[in-house]
Amino acid sequence: MTGTDQYEDHEDEYGDHANDDTPTIPAPTAFRRFWPMTRGLRGWLAIVWGCTVLAALAETAAILLFSELTDHALQKGSLSAFWAPAAEWLGVAVLGAAIGYAGNSLATWITERFVMRLREHVFDHVQQLPPHFFQRHRQGDLLSRLTSDVEAIETMVVSGLVGAASAAFSAVFYAAAAFWLRWDLAAAAFVLAPLFWLAARRFSGSIKAVSREGRVADGAITSVVEESLGNIVLTQAYDRRAAERRRLGQEANAWFRASVRSARLGELYEQLVQVIETVCVLAVIGLGAWEISAGRMTLGQLLAFAAFLGYLYPPVRGLAQLGLTVTAATAGAERLIEILDVRPAVSDPARSDRAPVGRPDGSVEVRDVYFRYPGADRMALEGLSFCVRPGELVIITGPSGAGKSTVSKMLLRFYDPDSGAVLLDGTPIGDFPLARLREYVTLLPQETLVLHDTVRANIACGRPGAGEQAIFDAAQAADAHEFIMRLPEGYDTKVDPNSARLSGGQLQRLAIARAILRDAPVLVLDEPTTGLDAMAARRVVKPLRRLMAGRTTIMITHDLNLAPDADRILVVDQGRIVETGRHEELLARGGAYSRLHRSQNNVNMDTAELRLPLFPEPAKVPTAVPADYTAGAPAGQQAGRPAPDPHVPYEFPGRAPGAVPHQLPDGRPLFRDERPWHGG
16 A cells, blocks of 8 residues: 555545644643753853843933933033943943843843754654654644744743843832832822733734734645645646645735734734823823922932833833733644644653564564554554565565555554554564664665755665765665766765656665665565656666565565565455465466456556557458447447448547547557547
8 A cells, every 4th residue: 555545535534734723722831831941041041030130220220320410410510410420320331231232142042042952852753753644734834833833932931031031120120219219100100000911911812813823824835835846847747837826825815814914913002002101101291290390309300200111111011012922922832732742653662671682583473463544444454464584575465555555664663553463583573662673674665765965875874874885885786876976976966856867766776775775684665666667667676686685575566577586475455465375376366466467467568559559550440339439429329330331431429520530459449538630
């Protein structure tokens, strides 16, 4: 079964869920979920908070010095009274600037370290998830979660904490200084402060909802672009530019609506806060003017008090705004938690001492295995049992969707059986650490996997740290060295999955070289010749034979050209083995394998026929219209009708009189639903 066969009948379970709603998570819960990621950074955070305290104290002292300058130097016009407070003010400003620079620089370092740590954590987790997870999520959406959503969480956990501490310390110091100057005016000014909190509370729900819509839409846009570029040949060959534009336009419209709505909400909140601030300042100035007229307050005190309020309201507003920022970031946290809550299908054993030490011989046993993919409505494997001895070649074949590729997923422990066991040298593979197991079992997957790197790096990833000679030897054994040397930069030539430099067969030989270099005792080949033409497949067969020599080899394939070489053939259907034996034995039985073999040969014959000239000379005229010919009339109405006079061209319905039908060598029409043919 191909990698997608299992999912084709279960689109509801494995379709695109990028736009599904995830459970709403409160901001404190999201914060607690990611706070442990700051371990090792908290000491540096404490230093940053200390810097914010000192910076707030420096600004408070500067405002008090401004009050002194106003009352003693400016109001009295005394130059001698100017120098001392001016020097003190300058010193406080320089000290505050140095502290602010150190604190902000350290905060940036902490922020980026947290982002790196969180992204690596999520990325490592995603790499352990089972294949069906990636059937559910579009790659572009996952990319968005690993980038913008991670940065949103940083805003909530690190930048949010730093900003909250800075705003809180500043507000406390400015409020204390304002009360020290005039407690009655301060009390009057603070009466209106709760309006900031009420405004933030009113907008928080709407901002969170629109932020989630925007993040989902952003992930969808990334997905459309990634999918379109990945299928650029299909787009161009079928002239799908308009369709792709429509796809992008639909997602872009959703993002546009969410962005505009978010901007409107943010702007409305900002303007409302500006009005509240203006009301507060006017109230203070009015009261201050009344106090000055009564002789109970100096101009310097009023200006200092107004300055404290000017410095106080931004932190108070910032605390309210921070609440909105955290609320918006929670939308990103929800999307990331959705991924982190997906548990890997397999994990390393609790005890690794059960696995034998040393390289295994390669004996593989699948014992009464039952398995159903998560969310599927039918079993993929039912009571599957077979054994492969060291050095044997066993071919597993069968119709599409029979469960063949599921066997490879069991052997590599992408999944564990629901019941039954898979054993390597008599030891359940679940007792092996995953890294060791996958060192002993090499997979050559159906899709040729190529890194965006040099040819050398692509081969060397089979055994990291391998020397140059080992890489060359593997390439020569894979019949790849010659074409590699003809590349512009030889082994240093850059290739990628969509590389136009290499053919499908050449890419497959690179993958074979990688597997040869890995030198594992067990080899799993999943449709090794799929997608290759006959000539490329023949070039691949010889390197495959070298790769299989001396190894326990399980080949999953529809291509039965190598079947005569197999020690045993297993025919799988609906997750069960329905036939087993050698090639000649199975052909003699005339069962499922014989039908598969005959079907493949018929396909090859039909393909050969299609390569013959469309208009053989002389053209043959059928003795009767074919029984299954249905062009222009219901089935059966033309069956058995006498052939027309050879000298009078048969007039097909809908065809220009006298036109010659497309024919195969036996006279059958090549296309049943022929459209009018105009020659040329």
